Amino acid sequence: MQHKSHALVIGGSLTGLLMARILANHFDLVTIVERDVYPDQPMPRKGVPHSRFPHTLMLRGQQIFEQLFPGLRGCFKRQLRL
């Protein structure tokens, strides 16, 4: 049987999703273990209570996210109707 590398990320919020995206470049399989169920729409959830508060992503962070998830900035703009 061929050996496959497998990375495990605990927590699928901002850091976990970002980490999983980066690990996907280096591992055959990446599994995210998240205790919440993701809602269908962007909304606060139990595991991320601070998501109720307004958040700002600084410019360099936006650039890094856009590199890793092309088109993400456009999604934010549509969400915020900018």
Ligand SMILES: Cc1cc2nc3c(=O)[nH]c(=O)nc-3n(C[C@H](O)[C@H](O)[C@H](O)COP(=O)(O)OP(=O)(O)OC[C@H]3O[C@@H](n4cnc5c(N)ncnc54)[C@H](O)[C@@H]3O)c2cc1C
């Ligand atoms: C009031 C407030 C305002 C802020 N404003 C800003 C801002 O403007 N700009 C900014 O950059 N940052 C801001 N921050 C900081 C930012 O919110 C955090 O740095 C960020 O949310 C951390 O993300 P994270 O993915 O590391 O953790 P979290 O977002 O806390 O996510 C942790 C995840 O792990 C999951 N989890 C927890 N335990 C388990 C388990 N045992 N098994 C499986 N899953 C588990 C949770 O359900 C959750 O999905 C603010 C924070 C607060 C409190």
